[in-house]
Amino acid sequence: MKGNAVYKRSYNGCLAMCGSLPLGAEMPSENELSQALAVSRTTIRTVMAGLETAGILRREEGARRLARHPEPDDAFPDMQTVSTSATVERRFLEWILDGHIGPGHLLTAAELARQFGTSTTIIREHLPHFQHFGLIERRPNSAWLFKGVTPAFANEIYEVREMFELRAARSFIELPEESAPWRRMRTIEAEHRALLESVDTDYGRFPDLDERLHRTVHETADNRFIKDFYDIISMLFHYNAQWDAEDEKQRTFTALTEHLAYIEALLRRDVRAIDRACRQHLKTARSNLLRSIDLRMKVPVGPDASPA
Known part of the structure; x- marks a missing residue:
């Protein structure tokens, strides 16, 4: 299988299409896929072969049909794309x-x-x-x-995050329940409930779960600016987690309960509840980030300057 980013990005793009189709449906033509993903037909042919090898597509009377819906593990990690x-x-x-x-x-x-x-x-x-x-x-x-990550920077970027997240949430609830993002969201909901049960020992797993939840919402907006912006948000969460280890377990518990309220509102397509839960969660996240920035400003800067 080819190892370049274009192939892997195209493969994930086709997986997303497969997730929105009913079993047995015929895939679009190579030309249509090439135009939709902005890659060559040669790349599409290689991707189709890879999907057949994975058992996601099957050949039937000269057509490629959906043999099974993709699972989360079928996709290449974001960093490889x-x-x-x-x-x-x-x-x-x-x-x-x-x-x-x-x-x-x-x-x-x-x-x-x-x-x-x-x-x-x-x-x-x-x-x-x-x-x-x-x-x-x-x-x-x-x-x-x-210029640094300052309180003013954090406040400005979270104002934009709130606008983008709420816009992306509207896009999410417009998708059909059988779509790939909805299936991922149900899996993410189950993982949240499982982590809530074991939060005393497993709270360190939360950052990955947080990123997958918000990225799933953001990517449904199909807006390059919203997607690019989320990379900044992801890194800021990393910053927060690194520099503010105090009360991490309690903060994780709070975030999990806020996430579940947000997820439940999304799955009910309840616009008012989505707005309320999303704003509350982002308000908490901003407060946590501001506290981590305050802690960071008290630590000497340099290659050995890391939290104890």
Whole structure:
């Protein structure tokens, strides 16, 4: 099976289509899939072969038909479906949130290229992405000023998150119950209930569950800006979890109960309950992030500066 990001992204895209079809349905033509996923017909043919090998599709009288619905494990992990340049963006965000630099630090493309083992060209292409979010500011002589994750930054980004999440939630409840996102949401609900039962010992599993819940909602919006924005949110949760370990078990319990209220409202398609549960959960998340930023500001910055 091919190992490149384009193939894996296309494979996951076809899985999503398969999840919305009834068993026995005929897949769209290679030309239609090529246009829908913006890839070549050669890539589509390779993807179709992979789906047949996995037993998801079967050949029948010259047509490819759905033999079984995809399971979550059939999909490639998100990190394997992104390009090298997008991976560099994620690594850069992880690096700054891990506390290697503080507000006021000057960055250069050459320094970052050495840090991440990539070219200065890729660095220069993607630093402006973080300028858009207000994390860095361009300075003379090809330098960039890191402005830091501040309380003002957190408040602004959570205001945008609330708007995007509520918009994406509207998209989610418009999908049919047999769609792949709805099936994933039911699985996520069951995992939440199981974790709630074992939260005393398993609360460390929550960050992954949190990301899968919100990403499932965000991706149904079919909006590139909402999807790109969620990568920033995901990293901020990582930041919060790393720097604020105090009362983590209790905060996890609170988040699980808020999530379940949100999930139940989504599955009931109750717009008012969705709005109420979503806003409450995001309000709590913002408070937790602001506390973690306050803790981070009290810790020395540097390669060895990490929470005890």
